[in-house]
Amino acid sequence: MGIGQIGGSLGWALRKNGLAGEVVGAGRTIRNLKTALSMGLICSYEPTPEQAVRGSDLVVFATPVSTIPGLIRSLAHAIDHGAVVTDVGSVKGDVVKAASVLRSQEISFIGGHPIAGTERSGASSADPGLFKGKTVILTPASGMTSAMRKVKRMWESLGARVVLMEPLRHDRVMALMSHTPHLLSYAFTDTIARGLARDKDLLQFAGGSFRDFTRIACSSPEMWEGIFIMNWKEIERTIKELMKSLDALAKAISRGDRAVVMRLLGRVRRLTEQVR
Amino acid sequence: MGIGQIGGSLGWALRKNGLAGEVVGAGRTIRNLKTALSMGLICSYEPTPEQAVRGSDLVVFATPVSTIPGLIRSLAHAIDHGAVVTDVGSVKGDVVKAASVLRSQEISFIGGHPIAGTERSGASSADPGLFKGKTVILTPASGMTSAMRKVKRMWESLGARVVLMEPLRHDRVMALMSHTPHLLSYAFTDTIARGLARDKDLLQFAGGSFRDFTRIACSSPEMWEGIFIMNWKEIERTIKELMKSLDALAKAISRGDRAVVMRLLGRVRRLTEQVR
Numbered sequence: 001m002g003i004g005q006i007g008g009s010l011g012w013a014l015r016k017n018g019l020a021g022e023v024v025g026a027g028r029t030i031r032n033l034k035t036a037l038s039m040g041l042i043c044s045y046e047p048t049p050e051q052a053v054r055g056s057d058l059v060v061f062a063t064p065v066s067t068i069p070g071l072i073r074s075l076a077h078a079i080d081h082g083a084v085v086t087d088v089g090s091v092k093g094d095v096v097k098a099a100s101v102l103r104s105q106e107i108s109f110i111g112g113h114p115i116a117g118t119e120r121s122g123a124s125s126a127d128p129g130l131f132k133g134k135t136v137i138l139t140p141a142s143g144m145t146s147a148m149r150k151v152k153r154m155w156e157s158l159g160a161r162v163v164l165m166e167p168l169r170h171d172r173v174m175a176l177m178s179h180t181p182h183l184l185s186y187a188f189t190d191t192i193a194r195g196l197a198r199d200k201d202l203l204q205f206a207g208g209s210f211r212d213f214t215r216i217a218c219s220s221p222e223m224w225e226g227i228f229i230m231n232w233k234e235i236e237r238t239i240k241e242l243m244k245s246l247d248a249l250a251k252a253i254s255r256g257d258r259a260v261v262m263r264l265l266g267r268v269r270r271l272t273e274q275v276r
Numbered sequence: 277m278g279i280g281q282i283g284g285s286l287g288w289a290l291r292k293n294g295l296a297g298e299v300v301g302a303g304r305t306i307r308n309l310k311t312a313l314s315m316g317l318i319c320s321y322e323p324t325p326e327q328a329v330r331g332s333d334l335v336v337f338a339t340p341v342s343t344i345p346g347l348i349r350s351l352a353h354a355i356d357h358g359a360v361v362t363d364v365g366s367v368k369g370d371v372v373k374a375a376s377v378l379r380s381q382e383i384s385f386i387g388g389h390p391i392a393g394t395e396r397s398g399a400s401s402a403d404p405g406l407f408k409g410k411t412v413i414l415t416p417a418s419g420m421t422s423a424m425r426k427v428k429r430m431w432e433s434l435g436a437r438v439v440l441m442e443p444l445r446h447d448r449v450m451a452l453m454s455h456t457p458h459l460l461s462y463a464f465t466d467t468i469a470r471g472l473a474r475d476k477d478l479l480q481f482a483g484g485s486f487r488d489f490t491r492i493a494c495s496s497p498e499m500w501e502g503i504f505i506m507n508w509k510e511i512e513r514t515i516k517e518l519m520k521s522l523d524a525l526a527k528a529i530s531r532g533d534r535a536v537v538m539r540l541l542g543r544v545r546r547l548t549e550q551v552r
Contacts, residue, residue, distance in 0.1 A: 115483045173481050176471050181485040186544050190521035193547045195452050205449050207391045209457040212488040218548035221541035228529045245466035253504045265497035268462050271469045272494035
């Protein structure tokens with residue numbers, strides 16, 4: 001369900017590795033589904049999500065995360081009893097909550113999030129090797145041992161490393177490691193855009209740091225508005241922490257306190273040396 | 277003067293292209309100068325800056341920018357009359373101001389800033405091709421036509437494109453395009469460091485955006501404390517602009533206003549598509 005970069009890469013990888021009998025796609029735009037079909041990411045597609053999930057033993061939601069809770073609720077009646085449902089959304093709290101509706105239908109749900117993907121989007125950006133060496137987070141669910149085994153095995157067969165994590169911890173970690181940098185990148189690029197309105201020549205002075213800070217701002221707005229809104233509580237908390245770090249630096253800089261600035265920057269540098 | 281990544285690359289490139297009779301180095305640490313000598317970045321080095329500048333027809337200051345105004349003032353008496361002095365500092369206002377002392381000594385000063393360099397530092401990170409295709413900003417100075425021609429020709433011979441810019445405009449542009457992203461990267465990495473103290477496993481969930489946002493935080497603290505302090509007025513102004521962008525996004529996100537968030541992100545994305 002949703003044959004973008006992640007869904008398309010997953011379909012392609014499953015087919016390439018002979019891990020699925022049939023991969024059936026569904027999505028909003030026929031043109032994208034046609035691209036997916038011609039690239040071999042899916043075996044076929046269905047005109048409605050209901051038709052696509054019917055008869056499937058594994059359903060993967062790979063649409064923008066904000067749409068997943070609604071899709072789960074509206075499709076619960078169409079999914080086969082005994083089927084396993086998972087997703088690839090970047091926020092887990094609200095998705096896992098919505099999925100509780102599946103339990104009464106004897107459908108197992110395992111929340112998932114592959115930490116993979118680039119700033120590109122759509123079926124045409126799919127890559128069957130996208131998950132190799134990447135981490136996939138799955139949310140544990142009591143009484144779903146065989147469903148968990150199935151989803152875990154799928155990701156591991158594609159070369160990913162699976163880590164189990166409670167939804168809340170996932171959302172907190174992702175706010176820090178991914179969502180806040182994305183928000184900052186959008187905000188910084190917006191500031192540049194406003195600067196460009198005053199000085200058209202700015203871009204010729206872009207160095208490496210400018211490229212670092214603007215790259216992810218061309219990620220799909222459709223995907224990111226959902227992530228920002230759904231995980232806002234944790235992102236807001238992270239921004240507050242970031243402001244503490246920025247304030248400490250700003251205070252020392254504005255005082256011209258070279259020793260303190262050096263100490264703060266040095267401490268940060270040691271961390272980056274450690275982790276790179 | 278100062279055989280780090282920029283100074284070392286410049287010496288190496290000048291020698292490689294036969295553009296200088298002799299390249300004499302000076303710097304604080306003998307070990308770095310020995311590395312520079314063994315790599316062929318310089319022909320020789322002198323134990324004091326006074327000895328290094330004496331008899332030179334072109335003096336290049338490539339030390340951390342915070343040290344350049346002091347060095348210019350203290351070495352003015354030792355530099356030959358008729359010599360041309362330039363620098364590679366990332367802040368131009370204070371440097372150009374300090375250099376006015378040279379005028380009375382009949383020494384020409386042209387402020388310079390090659391927009392090149394990576395997060396690495398020291399002679400060992402020098403690269404003779406570092407300036408190829410890069411932009412070098414020079415600050416115009418009245419009555420110094422031949423000095424300007426000399427410095428411009430030097431950079432152009434190494435494959436760089438020279439742009440003239442007033443010091444204040446330079447500092448404003450750089451605050452936006454480079455200094456603020458660097459400060460944010462340091463602040464963000466500091467937040468991560470504090471997060472790590474609470475949760476040691478964070479780093480395994482680092483994706484591309486994390487790498488983008490932390491790369492430049494391993495830049496030399498010695499170089500950056502100077503830039504931050506010397507250009508603080510313009511950096512602070514840029515941060516205020518950034519906060520406006522961030523606030524507009526945060527307000528729409530916290531209201532859950534998907535249409536406005538989409539519109540803001542979409543506008544930013546269009547800019548990045550334009551410039552990449």
